[in-house]
Amino acid sequence: MAKTKLDRAGGGALETGRASGSASRRAFIGVFGGPLVFWQGLFFVAPLIFMFVMTFWAVRNYQLSADFTLANWQAILAADYAWDAYLRSALGAGLAAGIATVVAFPCAYYLGLKTTPRVRILGACLIMAPFFTSFLVRTYTWRTMLGDEGVLNAMLGWLGLGPFQMINNLFGSVVGYLTLVMPLVLLLQLFSISGIDRRLIEAAHNLGCNPFQTVFRVIIPGARNGIVLAATFAFVLSFGDLISPQVLGGSNPPTLSILIVDQVRGGLQWPRASVIAVMMVVTLGVLVSLAMAFVYGGSTKRAKRA
Amino acid sequence: MTADASATDDENAALLRFTNVQKKFGDSFAVRDFNLEIGRGDFVAIMGPSGCGKTTTLRMLAGLEHPTAGEIRRNGEMINGLSPWLRRMPLVWQNYALFPFLTVLENVEFGLRNDKVSKIDRRRRASEWLDRLGIGDLGHRSPTTLSGGQAQRVALARALVLEPEVLLLDEPLSALDANMVVRMQTEIAQLQKALGITFVYVTHNQSEAFAMANRVVIMNQGKIEQVGEPLEVYRLPKTRFVAEFVGTNNIIDGTIVSHSPSGVVVETKLGQFVSTNPIDGTLGEASRVHIIASADLVSVSQDRPKDSKNVVTARLIGESFAGTIVILVFEAAGGQELKVQLQQRALQDLSLDPNQEFHLVFEPMDTLVIPSV
């Protein structure tokens, strides 16, 4: 719904642009839009192209040299360890996205619908608070919490349980990913849930849905776009994260991001690292496109049906 | 015999009954001293200016607000605290509140999904209602693509598919254009007759209420001012507020001079008025009252009538035309404004010069006396 409004607003803006049809408007866009385009071109698109080109280069005597060889692609695509790492990264990121989505939802629901606007703003500030400390510091804190001799195991020990291995494995990595993405997921969900028209919720009650049924029949469909975008961002951030698998995941077996570092450290294999990086970029590109198609496609389909 | 009598009593018990219902938001009353009975099959229109508590009353019926005092009963059973999802009293919302993420058909099916109805049956019943309301071809559309009139029909179908005992409507026509309003009015009134369902219809538009309802409730500042059949409320307003709110009424302040079987005589600054209408029994001599005369029941003449009672001499200060109806505005002694509503044809006998003096005649049987509060 918010989406359609945006579309309409966008259409309106375009129309006024046409109506005034002025060069000054184009100049305005140029002045304010230009730097962003320039920035993205210089620091995102150009390196991406360069990275892609580099996948065809060779390394001779620890020296990078321009070339056109498929050897790097063959080496990586044929290596089991690369595919293992790929699946491990995808699994960790998928778990993080799924868990964050499910865990954040009740909190976002409560803050978004059951509190006064004032409490909601306070809640949003608290959600953002973790951004004020470095992520590295937060992951090291988790080490002391989750380590074999850590706080959690000590407490479980009093109950006669454990010790459990909670770091240097997938569990540790996922805890790290969740630490990274939870605030963002919570915020995106909060914004989309608090944007739901209250009358729709009352209409559902009026048509026989108790609050629990209303969650599944109105709130989740109503906040669908925000929930999907939040989960997508969670996956994207976790998939590329290096700190969690290093500090909490133990680096071994590696994820794709660790593999990239290894390739460079081990033999200055920039071209192979680039192959892995391209694989990651393509994966995320496909995923984000699918998510966008899901979110924005829904409303285009609707519009077409008209 | 006695058993029989009590059985009929039960059947005749009001479908809905408000007893001293009150709703406060913080320190202010949205609804107070609310007493009303609504019978089975009634078409009740709740009317009043914006902010007078109409929506709050309807929301209390739907269970979306709970009274802070008093009782609401349905079929004799108290429903004050009953959750909205257990009431089956669907509400047609002012802005429809259709679910934008569902198709039209899915919207109409929505309420049936909590019934134990098979999916096929659900579809069929929803489609039948869409057909019945003339929008059978819109089932697959998104509600965001509908016109106001179409959305209104979807909202009606979504509520009626539940086959409820009571349908609640909150200014359902307020977002439609004038032509559409008249059409939907007719449709809604016919639908209510055909279904025999009780309709509680909130509006701030009197022509809507008078066109459809068999009972109207006039509210002001959270209280009921008057309840009655439309014509009764229109012709016999009980309070100054109702007289001002419905129709076009002339209101003149006065004091009762005498009180006899042949009529009530009221002294006003425009002279004496006689009313042959019954008055509130508590009104004695010297009571302060208002004279109420509907603008369409006052006659205008250029020659002075013989009897001087119930005649006011006034100067024409304006006229406004609405189709074939003309409203003449006069000014009498002391700046008192008086309105006369005439058919366009009746004007041909009068020569209308501004500032000319006319004699306005108030028939005793068309003159009401109500207490001044």
Ligand SMILES: Nc1ncnc2c1ncn2[C@@H]1O[C@H](COP(=O)(O)OP(=O)(O)O)[C@@H](O)[C@H]1O
């Ligand atoms: N949720 C609420 N919180 C506070 N005040 C409210 C609320 N709902 C309604 N009111 C107040 O109650 C009064 C009646 O409102 P409402 O029933 O919506 O009037 P109407 O439908 O006749 O226009 C208004 O003064 C309104 O401001």
Ligand SMILES: [Mg+2]
């Ligand atoms: Mg209202």
